[in-house]
Amino acid sequence: MPEPIKTLKRREWLAIAHGLALKREDRTRDAETFLREFRGTQKVTKFAAIVIAVLAGIAMYFAYLNTQDPGPAIPWEELTLAQQSEFEQLVSSGNGWLANDPPWIGGAYGEFAAAYDIHPRNRAATEGLDAVAAALVALADTPANNEDKRRLLDDINTASQNEYLAEHGALRRTRKRLQDELGVAR
Numbered sequence: 001m002p003e004p005i006k007t008l009k010r011r012e013w014l015a016i017a018h019g020l021a022l023k024r025e026d027r028t029r030d031a032e033t034f035l036r037e038f039r040g041t042q043k044v045t046k047f048a049a050i051v052i053a054v055l056a057g058i059a060m061y062f063a064y065l066n067t068q069d070p071g072p073a074i075p076w077e078e079l080t081l082a083q084q085s086e087f088e089q090l091v092s093s094g095n096g097w098l099a100n101d102p103p104w105i106g107g108a109y110g111e112f113a114a115a116y117d118i119h120p121r122n123r124a125a126t127e128g129l130d131a132v133a134a135a136l137v138a139l140a141d142t143p144a145n146n147e148d149k150r151r152l153l154d155d156i157n158t159a160s161q162n163e164y165l166a167e168h169g170a171l172r173r174t175r176k177r178l179q180d181e182l183g184v185a186r
Contacts (some may be wrong), residue, residue, distance in 0.1 A: 090115035
């Protein structure tokens with residue numbers, strides 16, 4: 001190998017030496033490979049790759065957090081025994097109202113909403129409220145006349161006053177549909 005040219009960086013000289021190798025198997029096979037060896041991985045490219053990897057990791061972390069149920073702000077153990085007992089009675093009673101044939105949605109809503117007020121975002125309360133919302137949405141397909149639709153809309157408006165159900169997507173869409181069918185201003 002000839003003496004390196006002093007003005008070239010080591011990697012540049014090695015790329016030239018590979019490109020000028022006498023044996024074909026030792027020589028750089030194409031111009032793209034030569035340029036890659038000659039230029040090397042630039043610091044900016046490395047830095048950009050690191051930044052992209054870090055940002056992707058942060059985005060994945062926040063996406064993961066977004067899928068997690070935040071759960072109650074106050075742990076169950078911090079509720080008084082009286083609150084725990086009342087909560088459990090309300091959930092049990094709400095489930096009883098839903099088990100009736102036909103289910104009494106107003107009674108179930110009252111019980112689950114009261115349980116939610118005691119322990120917001122508790123899974124048992126939110127599942128009960130979700131069941132109430134599902135029952136109200138299912139009823140939206142059954143009213144035969146405008147009077148029944150108005151009563152159902154009133155029930156949906158009442159249920160939507162609950163913090164949890166206020167953002168319930170299916171309930172909001174059903175309310176909008178009933179308002180449109182009845183020509184009610186929003």
